Amino acid sequence: MTVTHDDVVRWIRAFADAIAQNKDSLTDLDSAIGDADHGINMHRGMTAVLAKMDGDGSADIGALLKTVGMTLVSSVGGAGGPLYGTLFLRLGAAAAGKEELTDEDWVAMVTAGVEGVQSRGKAEPKDKTMVDALIPARDALASAVAAGEPFADALRSSAAAAEEGMRATIPLVARKGRASYLGERSAGHQDPGATSSWLLMRTAAETFGDHME
Amino acid sequence: MTVTHDDVVRWIRAFADAIAQNKDSLTDLDSAIGDADHGINMHRGMTAVLAKMDGDGSADIGALLKTVGMTLVSSVGGAGGPLYGTLFLRLGAAAAGKEELTDEDWVAMVTAGVEGVQSRGKAEPKDKTMVDALIPARDALASAVAAGEPFADALRSSAAAAEEGMRATIPLVARKGRASYLGERSAGHQDPGATSSWLLMRTAAETFGDHME
Amino acid sequence: MKKLINDPENVVREELSGIARAHGDRVEVHVDPHYIVRTDAPVQGKVALVSGGGSGHEPMHGGFVGMGMLDAACPGEVFTSPTPDQMEAATKAVDGGAGVVHIVKNYTGDVMNFEMAAELVRSEGTEVESVLVDDDVAVQDSLYTAGRRGVGATVLMEKIAGAAAEQRRPLKEVVDLCRKVNDNARSMGMALTSCTVPAAGKPTFELGDDEVEIGIGIHGEPGRQRLKLAPVHDIVEMMATPIVDDLPFKSGDQVLAFVNGMGGTPLIELYIVFNELASFLDGRGIAIGRNLIGPYITSLEMQGCSITLLKLDDELTDLWDAPVNTPGLRWGV
Amino acid sequence: MKKLINDPENVVREELSGIARAHGDRVEVHVDPHYIVRTDAPVQGKVALVSGGGSGHEPMHGGFVGMGMLDAACPGEVFTSPTPDQMEAATKAVDGGAGVVHIVKNYTGDVMNFEMAAELVRSEGTEVESVLVDDDVAVQDSLYTAGRRGVGATVLMEKIAGAAAEQRRPLKEVVDLCRKVNDNARSMGMALTSCTVPAAGKPTFELGDDEVEIGIGIHGEPGRQRLKLAPVHDIVEMMATPIVDDLPFKSGDQVLAFVNGMGGTPLIELYIVFNELASFLDGRGIAIGRNLIGPYITSLEMQGCSITLLKLDDELTDLWDAPVNTPGLRWGV
Numbered sequence A, B: 001m002t003v004t005h006d007d008v009v010r011w012i013r014a015f016a017d018a019i020a021q022n023k024d025s026l027t028d029l030d031s032a033i034g035d036a037d038h039g040i041n042m043h044r045g046m047t048a049v050l051a052k053m054d055g056d057g058s059a060d061i062g063a064l065l066k067t068v069g070m071t072l073v074s075s076v077g078g079a080g081g082p083l084y085g086t087l088f089l090r091l092g093a094a095a096a097g098k099e100e101l102t103d104e105d106w107v108a109m110v111t112a113g114v115e116g117v118q119s120r121g122k123a124e125p126k127d128k129t130m131v132d133a134l135i136p137a138r139d140a141l142a143s144a145v146a147a148g149e150p151f152a153d154a155l156r157s158s159a160a161a162a163e164e165g166m167r168a169t170i171p172l173v174a175r176k177g178r179a180s181y182l183g184e185r186s187a188g189h190q191d192p193g194a195t196s197s198w199l200l201m202r203t204a205a206e207t208f209g210d211h212m213e
Numbered sequence C, D: 001m002k003k004l005i006n007d008p009e010n011v012v013r014e015e016l017s018g019i020a021r022a023h024g025d026r027v028e029v030h031v032d033p034h035y036i037v038r039t040d041a042p043v044q045g046k047v048a049l050v051s052g053g054g055s056g057h058e059p060m061h062g063g064f065v066g067m068g069m070l071d072a073a074c075p076g077e078v079f080t081s082p083t084p085d086q087m088e089a090a091t092k093a094v095d096g097g098a099g100v101v102h103i104v105k106n107y108t109g110d111v112m113n114f115e116m117a118a119e120l121v122r123s124e125g126t127e128v129e130s131v132l133v134d135d136d137v138a139v140q141d142s143l144y145t146a147g148r149r150g151v152g153a154t155v156l157m158e159k160i161a162g163a164a165a166e167q168r169r170p171l172k173e174v175v176d177l178c179r180k181v182n183d184n185a186r187s188m189g190m191a192l193t194s195c196t197v198p199a200a201g202k203p204t205f206e207l208g209d210d211e212v213e214i215g216i217g218i219h220g221e222p223g224r225q226r227l228k229l230a231p232v233h234d235i236v237e238m239m240a241t242p243i244v245d246d247l248p249f250k251s252g253d254q255v256l257a258f259v260n261g262m263g264g265t266p267l268i269e270l271y272i273v274f275n276e277l278a279s280f281l282d283g284r285g286i287a288i289g290r291n292l293i294g295p296y297i298t299s300l301e302m303q304g305c306s307i308t309l310l311k312l313d314d315e316l317t318d319l320w321d322a323p324v325n326t327p328g329l330r331w332g333v
């Protein structure tokens, strides 16, 4: 019932895959309310991450995630780079020295990661950002684990909550990021960052949950 | 059986009208093998000519045509300006001091005008220029008048010859003017200058011929 | 998508290689991380100016590196702000001991990346001050949003602060001047057509044949209003009125009037825009002391323009007139 | 048609009014007949340079009036060569007693109008020499055609001859230098899109979404070849090969490489073109001694570029480097 270093590697690869497959649709979402690069940026970043991971020999999950974060920071740029970079750096810090993760570890890590995104980006819920997918995901995860639900179920709830949060960004008027320049015209479009964050939580649920069943 | 100063004024007006009505089609012809301005240029010129003519009180046909030429030179620009300007300046020089024109006068004038166009532009027949309409027009006119045909008939032949010369420019590969840059690609298009020259001869035939019938 | 490029992935790398080959007399181009730096950097005892942002806005910023303007520029991918490691490397390369100013256009990405870079270099002992440019009146300013975008004023700030740094003014003065420029400048943009991000391959937005977008940003972000195409007289009035009212610029003021091309607009149209702007300002009693007309902060091949007004005083005018020698802006030398 | 204009009829007049308001420190704009002249004209004892041509190619020619370049420029209607009365007035306004050079791009209209103007002013006693620019290798040269068009070399000739005139070289030397520039320069252009003449209201030619036109002129005249869109590497090779082979430019030659934007092409693409051109010339052993990159001789909002190479020697290089102060080109002062 634990997540291994290999599982984390599989998750990162699965996230990279999901980004590659959704590169165009993420970019399309960003055309509507941003500058048409979110899919391109995340794909460039995750491609760089995959290249870095090939040479990784250590079993330290914290070190692995820190590398992912550093790589994203230095390859993505835009808003996505510092935000996803910080998210992974914080996941890594929370997992420092660990070679396996329990469900509580994962809750602590996601909590730290989301906190990092908020302290970097200053976004609050309903600002129409990735935070709108991440906070519900964190909350669903934390309460399911606290309630003693099986980890796979907790992961599924967190992915479902991320998806719901992502969809809930559609009617919102953006107050942070590039979409905020549009004012009222930003309503009616799904936030690209919330969408990539849902992919992050979904691939975690699929990889870690699948492994445990 | 003579052309009066008033007739010449009516001809200039008729030519200006014809240019106005064919402004877009002349420009379209020029888009295909030139720079899309022949109709615009000629229209600007003839509008300036009309404005100048309003104040003209003299009966000297030569002076009138000289004014038309000067006005075209200073308002048309491009290739059309110097060519049509020279044409009218030479018509005017050949009619200097005359208050009426005989059919022989008209032959001499057209001959001088065409010579002016050729000495200014150095174009030969089949170079795909206005010369291809003007030379047949001059030749048809001269031989009809020499054969003693009624002036109205001579004018009609000259307009018909201009039209035929204009159509005969279609298959030609241009060797003068902007269209020559296209090389073989200039074939298959009617020359805009030959087209405006046909309008010139046609309006002369209509105005002077009509008057005489 | 029709562009003079090879592979959309390599656009920035190949552009930088072109800049390196063209302007090696004045700038050096570093690759991985990407930054463009004055050949004589670091200039000892001079405050250094570093800016950066997404590519696709050329000549900004790389074209403004050189004597009298920037010490270094960090180009990101097209329309994507550069990364902290670029800014860190550039900052270290230009630090001449008198401090470094980061000129940051107010976009979430630029702000966060420069913030991370500043944290890094400060932790290593370099003195860094950040200045935000946020002059775009098309965006409503508010504590609860990302705030106004940085647009045309960036060019003016880089020139004016660059001249001050060249005079060896201290860090605080240079920073204060940057803020003075920002406080006294307002801008607004419009587009006749969209642009196409090479990697995206299709236009960022679609505009009808008879539509214009007013209040556009420099990244192909849609504006706040889509209107029917109108005579430039009306368009200039729509742009200039909110600019003038916002500061406000008042009768008797002297301004620098900057008419900027978005990349696909020919100079002939920019002069017509300037002509309308001059008449508009006449009507308000505002005098044009200096002007800049051309494509200086662009959006790839977008057709359109932006207008920036900067209220001038003697200090700003003198610094504007001071010599500058960069690939994108040059006079007095 | 989407343009920042009021009435298509007034485009040139309003543009000139904008130029007058923007650059009154360096040029004076005369209306009816239209010409743009240095504020300090006539410069006594200096050979004066006059050029002109249709509008829509800005900054050429009006933007090149000023110290070290042209004394006057005559703007025609859009893409229509100006009229003899403009050239006559401009020539008289700049005649400083040392003779006047007419720089004429080889187009039938320009040639004939300048010819008429020269006849006029000569008959009034002014010494005038005409120089023809005909550098476009896309056009086959022949005694029996209109010959090659004058394109990019015009800018280089105006700069270099302007510097020579500024040094008070006599008429014959200035004219010889013009011919030397023309003899040593070759150009070729291409378009990604057409342009639209304001008064015509629709594109001069139609290009498919995947087509380019090679060998285009600067008036939207179609080129000699329509090809499928290709990587810029191939496009540059298609343009540079006939240029290099024509002169020919040989291994060991030093050149000025001029990459010109057609009006709607952003700088980022021009640098990529320059990068490819530099690699191409490397392969031929040709060294780039100087370069010029940007929109200098344009075709309204056309997207595309042209390449001009000028073989340099010390004399041409020194004159190129000499100070110039015009709205469109400035350095050294």
Ligand SMILES: Nc1ncnc2c1ncn2[C@@H]1O[C@H](COP(=O)(O)OP(=O)(O)O)[C@@H](O)[C@H]1O
Pocket (backbone or CB within 6 Å): A030, A034, A035, A037, A038, A041, A042, A077, A078, A079, A080, A081, A083, A117, A120, A121, A122, A123, A128, A129, A130, A131, A176, A177, A178, A191, A192, A193, A194, C079, C080, C081, C108, C109, C110
């Ligand atoms: N201040 C912020 N806090 C959290 N997320 C943000 C913030 N600003 C923007 N974002 C997220 O970033 C996404 C855009 O990322 P991206 O397109 O990669 O960057 P950029 O906007 O610089 O082009 C938005 O969809 C949004 O979810």
Ligand SMILES: Nc1ncnc2c1ncn2[C@@H]1O[C@H](COP(=O)(O)OP(=O)(O)O)[C@@H](O)[C@H]1O
Pocket (backbone or CB within 6 Å): B030, B034, B035, B037, B038, B041, B042, B077, B078, B079, B080, B081, B083, B117, B120, B121, B122, B123, B128, B129, B130, B131, B176, B177, B178, B191, B192, B193, B194, D079, D080, D081, D108, D109, D110
């Ligand atoms: N050398 C020449 N001799 C006679 N006619 C010419 C010559 N060159 C061009 N033309 C005529 O001029 C016409 C084009 O005129 P216009 O479009 O007004 O000028 P431009 O070519 O300068 O734009 C051509 O269709 C042709 O008939």
Ligand SMILES: [Mg+2]
Pocket (backbone or CB within 6 Å): A030, A034, A035, A036, A037, A038, A078, A178
């Ligand atoms: Mg984006």
Ligand SMILES: [Mg+2]
Pocket (backbone or CB within 6 Å): B030, B034, B035, B036, B037, B038, B078, B178
């Ligand atoms: Mg024409």
Ligand SMILES: [Mg+2]
Pocket (backbone or CB within 6 Å): A035, A037, A078, A079, C079, C080, C081, C109
């Ligand atoms: Mg971006």
Ligand SMILES: [Mg+2]
Pocket (backbone or CB within 6 Å): B035, B037, B078, B079, D079, D080, D081, D109
């Ligand atoms: Mg023309």
